[in-house]
Amino acid sequence: MPSGEKEHRGWSYLIIGLLLVAIWHLFAVLLNSIALPTPIAVFYAFISGIKNDLLTHLFISAIRVGYGIALALSLAVPLGLVSYKNRTDKFVAPLIYLLYPFPHIVLLPLIILLFGIGDLSKIILITIIVFFQILVTTRDAARNLSTNYIYSLLSLGASEKDIYRHVIFPASLPKILTAMRISIGTAIAVLFFVESFATTKGLGYLIMDAWSRMDYPDLYAAIVAMALLGFCLYVVLEKVEHKVCAWVYA
Amino acid sequence: MIESKGISKVYPDGTEALREVSFDISEGESCSVIGPSGCGKTTLLFILSGILKPTSGKALIEGKEVVSPSKEVALILQDYGLFPWKTVYENVSLGLELRSKPLQGLRGRRVEPHTGKKERREIVSSLLQDLGLKGFENHYPKQLSGGMQQRIGFARALALNPRILLMDEPLSSLDALTRETLQNFLLNLWKNNGVTMVLVTHNIEEAVFLGRKIVVLSSRPGSVVKTIENHKVGDVNYRNTEDFFEKCRAVRRSIEGGAT
Ligand SMILES: Nc1ncnc2c1ncn2[C@@H]1O[C@H](COP(=O)(O)OP(=O)(O)OP(=O)(O)O)[C@@H](O)[C@H]1O
Ligand SMILES: [Mg+2]
Numbered sequence: 001m002p003s004g005e006k007e008h009r010g011w012s013y014l015i016i017g018l019l020l021v022a023i024w025h026l027f028a029v030l031l032n033s034i035a036l037p038t039p040i041a042v043f044y045a046f047i048s049g050i051k052n053d054l055l056t057h058l059f060i061s062a063i064r065v066g067y068g069i070a071l072a073l074s075l076a077v078p079l080g081l082v083s084y085k086n087r088t089d090k091f092v093a094p095l096i097y098l099l100y101p102f103p104h105i106v107l108l109p110l111i112i113l114l115f116g117i118g119d120l121s122k123i124i125l126i127t128i129i130v131f132f133q134i135l136v137t138t139r140d141a142a143r144n145l146s147t148n149y150i151y152s153l154l155s156l157g158a159s160e161k162d163i164y165r166h167v168i169f170p171a172s173l174p175k176i177l178t179a180m181r182i183s184i185g186t187a188i189a190v191l192f193f194v195e196s197f198a199t200t201k202g203l204g205y206l207i208m209d210a211w212s213r214m215d216y217p218d219l220y221a222a223i224v225a226m227a228l229l230g231f232c233l234y235v236v237l238e239k240v241e242h243k244v245c246a247w248v249y250a
Numbered sequence: 251m252i253e254s255k256g257i258s259k260v261y262p263d264g265t266e267a268l269r270e271v272s273f274d275i276s277e278g279e280s281c282s283v284i285g286p287s288g289c290g291k292t293t294l295l296f297i298l299s300g301i302l303k304p305t306s307g308k309a310l311i312e313g314k315e316v317v318s319p320s321k322e323v324a325l326i327l328q329d330y331g332l333f334p335w336k337t338v339y340e341n342v343s344l345g346l347e348l349r350s351k352p353l354q355g356l357r358g359r360r361v362e363p364h365t366g367k368k369e370r371r372e373i374v375s376s377l378l379q380d381l382g383l384k385g386f387e388n389h390y391p392k393q394l395s396g397g398m399q400q401r402i403g404f405a406r407a408l409a410l411n412p413r414i415l416l417m418d419e420p421l422s423s424l425d426a427l428t429r430e431t432l433q434n435f436l437l438n439l440w441k442n443n444g445v446t447m448v449l450v451t452h453n454i455e456e457a458v459f460l461g462r463k464i465v466v467l468s469s470r471p472g473s474v475v476k477t478i479e480n481h482k483v484g485d486v487n488y489r490n491t492e493d494f495f496e497k498c499r500a501v502r503r504s505i506e507g508g509a510t
Contacts, residue, residue, distance in 0.1 A: 151333030154301050156345040156410070157319050165342065170335040247335045250390040 045217035046224055054206070055191045058225045061195065061203045064119060065187050065229065068126025069180065069207045076131045077176060080138025081168050084145060092139060100132045105193065112198075122194040129190050137179035141172035172250050178239040188226060191235045203229070251277050252414065252446065256307035258471075259293050261390065267293040269471040270307065272432060275463060277302065280440045280483065282461025284454065284505065290472035291450040293330055295416050298448065299325045321349055324412035326420045330403035332391045338386040342405045343374045349410065356382050377405045382463040397428045404432075408439075414446045415439075422452060433459055454505070458497045459489050466504040476504040 004045040021039050026039040037045075046054070108125055115121040149167045158166065195204020203226045210218035242249055252275040259268040267290035285291055296302040298309050300319045309316040311323070324345070325331075345372065365487045378384050381401040391399050400420060407415060410453050417436075421429045437460060440447050451457050457464050464478040480497055488494050 089261075148327065148329065148331060149333065151296065151301050152327050152333070153344075153348075155299055155319055155325035155327070155331070156406075157321060157349040159348075161349055166333065170333070212251075235485075245335075246392045247392075250393055 034214070034216050037220055041217045042224060045221040049218065049225070054152055054225055057201060057203050057206050057222075058229060060201045061191055062229055064122050064195075064202065065126060065184075065191050065233070067123045068190075069187055069233075071123065071127040071181065072130035072134055072183070073176075073180065075127075077138050080135050080176075081142050081164060081172060083139045083175065084142035084168050089139070089143065092135075096132070096136060096139065100136060104128045104132070105190065108194070117198045122191070122199075125194055126187050126190050130187050133183045133186060134176065134179045137175050138172055141175035142168050144172050145182035174241070174245045177237060177245065178225045181234060181237050181241075184230055184237070188230045192226065198230070203240040251276070251310075251312055252448065253310040253313075254294070254298065254307070255310065255471030257294065257304045257309060258299055258306045259290065259297065259302070260305045266351065266471040268297075268304075269473045271467070271472060271474055273463075273465050273474055273477055274308075275446060275448065278444045278446055279462055280449065280460055281463040281464045281465060282457035283450045283467065284452070284457040284501065285472055286505070289467045289470050291467065292418055294467075294472065295325065295418050295448070295450055299323055299416050301325075316464065319352060319411075320414075322413040324407035324410045324415055326403050326407045326415070326417040328418040328422075330391075330399050330420075332399060332402055332406070334391055337388050337390055338378070338383060338394070338402055339374060339401055341391065342377065342409055343370050344408045345406055346370045346373065373409055374405070375411055381405050382396045397424050400424060400432070404435075412445065414448070414449075416448045418450045419452060420449070429456075436460055437484070437486060454498050454501050456499060457487065458494060459483070466501065466503055475507060478504065 001096035025039050028036045056182055079092060083092040105125070108121075108129065111121045111124055115124055145168065149171065152162060153167050191202070192204045192207065196208045199205050203222050206222035207219055207226070210216070210222060254273050256269050257268055258266075258272045260266045260429060262459055271290075271294060273281075283291055283294065293302065297304050298311075300315065300323070302314045303317075319325075326388075333344075335342065347366075359435075375384075375387075378387065381404060382403065383398060383401055386394060386398070391402065394402070400423070403420065407417075421432050424432065433456060436447070436449070439445065447460070449457070449460050451460075458480060458482065462480055462483045464480055466475040466478065468475050478497070478501060482491075482493050482497075499510065
């Protein structure tokens with residue numbers, strides 16, 4: 001990408017950001033309802049939230065999402081990669097067909113029954129949902145790989161293990177990282193769901209609490225914090241992707 | 251010595267690619283394999299290199315049946331077989347990295363097992379230098395031209411210092427000029443290093459310029475139409491002689507006879 005274009009894109013982010021805030025402001029003024037405070041009001045609520053304990057809740061939510069995604073990743077990626085072989089896919093494919101279309105979120109009561117109402121249950125539900133998103137993508141990536149790459153590696157004297165290290169994993173990595181970026185949105189939606197009851201910590205709790213108090217600036221401040229969490233994860237992942245998949249962007 | 255003994259290949263989906271292909275290539279010889287598109291040339295090379303198993307018949311190298319890729323053999327694939335996620339340097343050194351047993355290094359240098367990085371670096375750098383790729387070590391294949399990618403493919407194979415070099419249409423996507431240069435390069439490689447070469451090609455002139463023996467395959471399922479001896483091979487100027495053109499005509503006649 002020419003450097004001039006990059007500079008240009010920095011500006012475009014700023015412009016779009018300001019535009020969105022302006023639209024928000026416009027709506028808030030037009031609606032003139034306490035249910036939609038102006039960006040300025042929310043900004044002040046956010047600052048006073050930071051002085052209070054907003055950051056602690058943000059941190060707790062970040063840990064839950066972080067663990068959930070990390071756990072899902074470490075289970076789904078190996079399983080997806082080994083399904084490049086028909087022998088393994090024989091078992092993985094039915095697993096996906098039978099379990100993926102199923103709405104995993106309804107498992108919550110069962111998970112709470114098994115693992116209690118603490119952090120573990122919250123993390124497990126996030127893990128299950130993100131697991132399938134990453135598994136489906138990783139398996140597709142591994143299975144659609146051109147056999148020529150594998151032949152090419154075999155001709156150099158590679159063993160089975162080398163195939164994963166030098167072909168299957170690096171070739172699937174861009175797709176895995178894209179799947180992860182997509183699953184951030186899902187993970188945070190699930191986070192809100194599991195934090196919205198039976199807990200007194202996390203951004204989901206803050207949102208529900210502010211809502212019940214009809215404190216809309218506080219409510220939106222917590223939403224902004226949640227959006228920031230997603231934004232940061234997204235940016236980190238994109239940076240990682242540019243670093244470890246440099247060949248895609250070269 | 252490479253022997254193909256009645257090799258037949260039927261793919262799992264029922265496609266019959268090769269039927270009873272037999273020929274042999276003695277040590278240090280160069281052999282061109284020519285035949286129409288889709289006649290099973292790539293399949294044949296995969297079998298000779300131990301990547302695919304024949305349905306019946308067998309491939310022998312030095313009298314031993316080929317069952318898996320051998321350390322003596324390097325294969326250059328049709329589309330170069332480079333890994334887009336590895337840099338030029340990583341692509342070229344990968345084979346050396348994967349083969350850990352002692353190898354006779356390029357130009358007599360020895361590569362000891364597990365000596366690893368330093369010697370690999372030397373071998374790869376001097377090869378990249380020889381092939382005009384110096385300065386591109388950290389580029390990715392897609393950043394280079396087709397001709398350069400082709401040369402990376404050569405460098406990767408030659409880094410293994412193979413006694414047998416199998417090549418699948420290595421020059422087919424190059425322009426005429428680059429192509430001639432690389433043909434001369436291959437001719438010299440064969441003359442000076444004593445490697446046994448098998449060159450699969452679509453191109454009659456290339457087959458005649460580089461193959462002391464020319465195996466003509468029929469259209470699918472590929473079987474040997476004719477094996478043509480071509481003793482005059484070995485000189486760069488061969489391609490301008492009357493003998494050369496006569497040989498080309500002979501090869502063309504066999505191909506037309508075999509194509510149905
Ligand atoms: N994995 C496979 N499964 C089924 N059929 C295959 C497979 N690979 C190749 N074939 C078929 O076998 C035949 C021979 O293929 P091959 O690639 O060996 O031909 P080729 O002579 O190298 O062709 P080209 O000159 O176009 O490279 C073709 O009809 C091809 O479609
Ligand atoms: Mg081919």
